Structure formats: structure tokens, C-alpha cells
Amino acid sequence: MKDKALYTKISKYVMRVLRFVLIFGLCYVILKPIIQYFLYACMSQEDFRDYTVSMIPKNWSTFYWRKAAELLDLFGETGLRSILFSVTIAIVQMLSSLVIGYGLARFKFRGKKFLNFMLFVVMLVPMTVLQLPQYFQFRFFGIGSLKMNLINTLIPYYILSLTGLGLKQALYIFLMKSLFEQMPTDMENAAYIDGAGIFKTFGLVVVPNAKALMITVFLFAFCWTWTETSFATAFYPDLSLLSSTLLELDGMMGMSAGNVTYAGIIIIMIPMLILMIFCQKYLVKSITLSGMAN
Amino acid sequence: MKMKKRKKSAITRRNRMGIIFVLPFIIGLFVFFIPALFNLFRFSMSDIQVLSGGRGYSLDFVGLSYYRKALMEDPKFNRMLLELLGTVLVQTPIILIFSLLIASILNQEFHGRTLARVIFFIPVIVSTGAIAYVQNNWVSIMTVSDLGNALADSSSSGVYALLERIDVGQGLIQVIVEAANGLNRIIRSSGMQIYVLLAALQEIPSSIYEAAKVEGCSAWECFWKITIPSVVPQIIICAVYTLISIFTATDTEIYEYIVNQEFVNNQLSFAAAMNVLYLMGVGVCLLVGGGIIKLGNLHKD
Numbered sequence: 237m238k239d240k241a242l243y244t245k246i247s248k249y250v251m252r253v254l255r256f257v258l259i260f261g262l263c264y265v266i267l268k269p270i271i272q273y274f275l276y277a278c279m280s281q282e283d284f285r286d287y288t289v290s291m292i293p294k295n296w297s298t299f300y301w302r303k304a305a306e307l308l309d310l311f312g313e314t315g316l317r318s319i320l321f322s323v324t325i326a327i328v329q330m331l332s333s334l335v336i337g338y339g340l341a342r343f344k345f346r347g348k349k350f351l352n353f354m355l356f357v358v359m360l361v362p363m364t365v366l367q368l369p370q371y372f373q374f375r376f377f378g379i380g381s382l383k384m385n386l387i388n389t390l391i392p393y394y395i396l397s398l399t400g401l402g403l404k405q406a407l408y409i410f411l412m413k414s415l416f417e418q419m420p421t422d423m424e425n426a427a428y429i430d431g432a433g434i435f436k437t438f439g440l441v442v443v444p445n446a447k448a449l450m451i452t453v454f455l456f457a458f459c460w461t462w463t464e465t466s467f468a469t470a471f472y473p474d475l476s477l478l479s480s481t482l483l484e485l486d487g488m489m490g491m492s493a494g495n496v497t498y499a500g501i502i503i504i505m506i507p508m509l510i511l512m513i514f515c516q517k518y519l520v521k522s523i524t525l526s527g528m529a530n
Numbered sequence: 531m532k533m534k535k536r537k538k539s540a541i542t543r544r545n546r547m548g549i550i551f552v553l554p555f556i557i558g559l560f561v562f563f564i565p566a567l568f569n570l571f572r573f574s575m576s577d578i579q580v581l582s583g584g585r586g587y588s589l590d591f592v593g594l595s596y597y598r599k600a601l602m603e604d605p606k607f608n609r610m611l612l613e614l615l616g617t618v619l620v621q622t623p624i625i626l627i628f629s630l631l632i633a634s635i636l637n638q639e640f641h642g643r644t645l646a647r648v649i650f651f652i653p654v655i656v657s658t659g660a661i662a663y664v665q666n667n668w669v670s671i672m673t674v675s676d677l678g679n680a681l682a683d684s685s686s687s688g689v690y691a692l693l694e695r696i697d698v699g700q701g702l703i704q705v706i707v708e709a710a711n712g713l714n715r716i717i718r719s720s721g722m723q724i725y726v727l728l729a730a731l732q733e734i735p736s737s738i739y740e741a742a743k744v745e746g747c748s749a750w751e752c753f754w755k756i757t758i759p760s761v762v763p764q765i766i767i768c769a770v771y772t773l774i775s776i777f778t779a780t781d782t783e784i785y786e787y788i789v790n791q792e793f794v795n796n797q798l799s800f801a802a803a804m805n806v807l808y809l810m811g812v813g814v815c816l817l818v819g820g821g822i823i824k825l826g827n828l829h830k831d
Contacts, residue, residue: 255635262632263649265717269665270652336555343548351552354559360770360816361567362778364785365805368792369569370562372578376586383586399558404778407771409555428540434547455655463659466780469793479660501661508655516648519725 270505277301277499284495304499307488308481318462318478319507321390326457328397329405330450336400337412338442342421355413359406367470370396374471392471403460403467408453415449415522416442449522455515459508478504570809574802596803607804610784611811614776618815621716622772626765629720633727634757647728654721662718663781719775723768730764731757769819777812784808 272291280297283289309315340351374386386392396402400409423445427437443450468480482504485497549556574596576589600607636647657665734757742752779785788808792801 259646332554335551339548339551343545345545345549365809366566368802369566400555401558459655463661465660482660505656
């Protein structure tokens, strides 16, 4: 009897050590590149050429940070455009997914099955595949002889986001739809009985209940637009954004100073990490609330 | 009776109004999505001629010649497509098993659990788009400090030298190096799945486990008889998500190749044909996946 108690105690202890090693190791693998890029970016130019410096810089310097900020045009037009673009796109995608998801979950109308099926199809078709025909559509946008060229403006992506076809937006719609399917209708019915219209009910009763998931969708939409490059190369190749400039940093600096790219990566990561820390508590909550968990 | 009728009509009216909510999506489907899909097929079977003065473009039907070019003549496309399909078939199960393992560990009580959860979610939002591209294509070439590269570079690491001294054979070393490289990729692409499974695991009431323990169930049996059956729907969601994220990734060789043909070499019809074939590849993977799920269900019945 005593042996058995000792055995369970030891096995419990061993399991705890194993768990610690596994989790710690994997966290290390995830965090190491970020720490490493940070340290590389803090090196001075001499350190970069010095072969004895491998990880921790000998002479700390802000040279690469300044250079990266300058080349990315962080405090100029590019930075401003990127942040405005990502924030507005995230808001547009969040709102349109909310509205479409609510419509698909709550109302019965003809063709709803078809729309649900098409949502699944949109989710499965990689948007990158459709960029060529869409390029032509936006290059010659309009009806009949009235054609506009929307290429090299940001309008195409706003249009796509508004109509639920943005990057991974079908996923957001799906999440919203599952959330509303889970949510009991009592509150809305009470609002209807009290004489509230359909839009008033939506604004005052439904939206507050979807807050956690809305924040999560905003987080995803912001981060994925912030680093997005495929729509950028297709629809607005001449407008510089932080994400597309990052890919060219290396070439802009020449062979002499690769660490600028590391500084660039960290600069681009910072807003996402800050946003993530703020939104963290909503993440698990919203995934549990929406249908994903049930 | 009259009352009931009025109530019913209010609901119908409300349902009719509900279409307004879905209207953006309907417009998106019929103005942008379906025409684009249709045009993709059309482009892939014709030569595209852009007319002068911004008046539009004209198409000359050429049949399946671009498909022939992609499948028979192009030296790279075949290999890249097959490689991608191979990656999907190998990586999806590994990612699912890994996510389930990590989710069940993160579901246990221990110190620093919240921190670990945050850290596991970092790659989902950070390692995407431009950053993923730079990490895969540029950084790993420049540095020897990635886990896999550290093993591969004999001068920097003892492990590779050790393996070589033990004389386990070049093939096995290759496998170990690739596994280490793959680990990085798998961790990066399973953050979302971990979260979904974690949420599902939290939903399982602990009373079931207690009852099973009283009945004499071991932890191993509990895992197979309780945990797995209750997260099957989420595993399917995760499988679909994994497939989508692999196929929509913009840091793959094949995507780069197609985009290059599209916007740099101006081989529009050729690129369209490759895109159609790519889409068919996605379809095949989904059919295979769906078939496996169906077989699993039949087996259960």
C-alpha cells in the first residue's frame, strides 16, 4: 500500500518535470527568434562584422533601429498610411462580418442554405487564386463604357472587406454566425415586444453581447492586414505599406548591413504584440462563447 | 386566432428585413466572387489582350493549351503542386496531434499557465504575411541560429558533429534536421488550433472524469474514451482550418511562382491555368479529408 502511494507520488513528480520541460522548451522555440532579432537589431556595425559576436551585442547601438525606421518611412507617409489602412480595414471587416453573421444566424429567408454553402466555399477558396480576375475587374471597374481604374488605390480592398471577401474574412463571418446561433433569442424577443425595431434591437441588444468576439475579430483583422502582402502586390503595388517595404529592406541596404531587416521585423511586430496583450482576456472567452467550443 | 396571425406576419416581415443584413455578402458573391471564379476559368482558356485607352480587354479562345503547358512543359509547376499536396497530407495530422497534446497540457493546472497560453498564441498573429515570408526565406538563410539550421551547420553545433561521429548515416541526419526545421513550422501554424481545442477541453465537465476514475479508468483510458470523443467536432474544424491556412499561405514556393508569372512575367493565361489546377488540388485534399471523416463515422456506426 505504501509502495503504491510512493509510486503515484513519484510519477506525479516526473510528469510535472516533463510538462515543465516540454512547455518551457516550446515557449523558448517560439520566443527565441523574437529575442534574437531584437538583440541583432541592437548591434552596432562593428559587431555585425565581428565574428566573435554571435548573439549578445558588444557595443549596443541604435544605428539599425534608426536606419530601419528611416527606410521603412515609419514616421512618414508609409507608416501613417499603414496604420490608417489597417485600423479602418479592421473596423470595416469587423462590422461587416458582424452584420452578415447576424443575418445568416437569425433570419429565415429563401436562399439561406445557398448562402451558407457559399460561405463555406468562400472560406475554402484561397483568395490569392482569384486575384488575377479581380485585378481585371478593378482595372476596368464599371458598367458599359464607363470604366474606372481602381488599381493603385486602396479602394478595391475596402470593397472586398465590405462585402465579406477580405483576407480570411469568411472565418470571421463563420465565428460570428456560430456565436449568434448559440446565443438565446429571449433578449431580442423582449426588445421586439417592447416595440423596438429590427435595427434598434440589433444596435442596443445584440451588439453589446458580441463585444468579446468583436474585439477578437478586430485583433485578427488588424494583425493580418498589417502584415498582408498578397493583396498589396496585386491591387496597389505602387503604394508603399510597412509590410511590403519590409520585404525590400534587405535590397535597399545592400549586402553590408543585414540587421536592418531584424529591426524592421521587430518594429512591425510591436503594435501587434501590444494589441494582443490588451485583447488577451477576450480571446479564450470569445472562442468558448462562439460555436467553436460546442 | 387573429392575434396569432398578426404575430406571424410580424416575424415574416422581420425575416424579410433580415436580408438587409446579408445584402453585403450577396453583393460580394454575385458581383465579385462568382464572376471572378468564372473569369478565372475563362482566362485560363484564352489569350488576354488589353485594349488601348483603358477600354477593357479582349479574349481569344485557345482551349486547353495553357493547361498542357503547366502540366507537361513547365519544369517546376508539377513538382511544386505535388510537394504542396504532400505537405498538406503529412502536416495536417501532425499539427492536429501536436495541438491536441499542447491543448491538454495547457488545460492542466500549473504555475504560469496564463503566460504559456499567451506565448503559444503569439505565432498566430505575428508569424503571418510579410514576417512569415522574411522568416522563411531570408532569415533562415542568413543565420545559423534557427533550431534546424543550428543542427545543419556542423561548425556551430555539437549535435550535428556528434551525429556524424556516431555514424548514423547521412540519411538519418537529414531526417533529424528536417524534423527540427519542421517543428518550428508546426509550432508556428498550430496556435489557433490549440486555442480552439483548449476551449473545447474546458467545456468537458470534470464530473465525467471523476466518475470514470471511481469506475477504475486509467488516465490513458480516460483520454481515449472521454477526451477524444468529446472534441471530435473541434478536431474537424481544426483540420479544415489547417488545410485553409496551408493553402492560403503566401510564403510558399508555388504561390510565389504563380504570382511571378502573373504580375512580373505577364503570363496571365498561364498563371490562370495554374491557379485553376491549384484550386483543383485544394478540392482533392478536401475530398480526401471528407472521405476520411466519413470512413471514421461509418466505422463508429
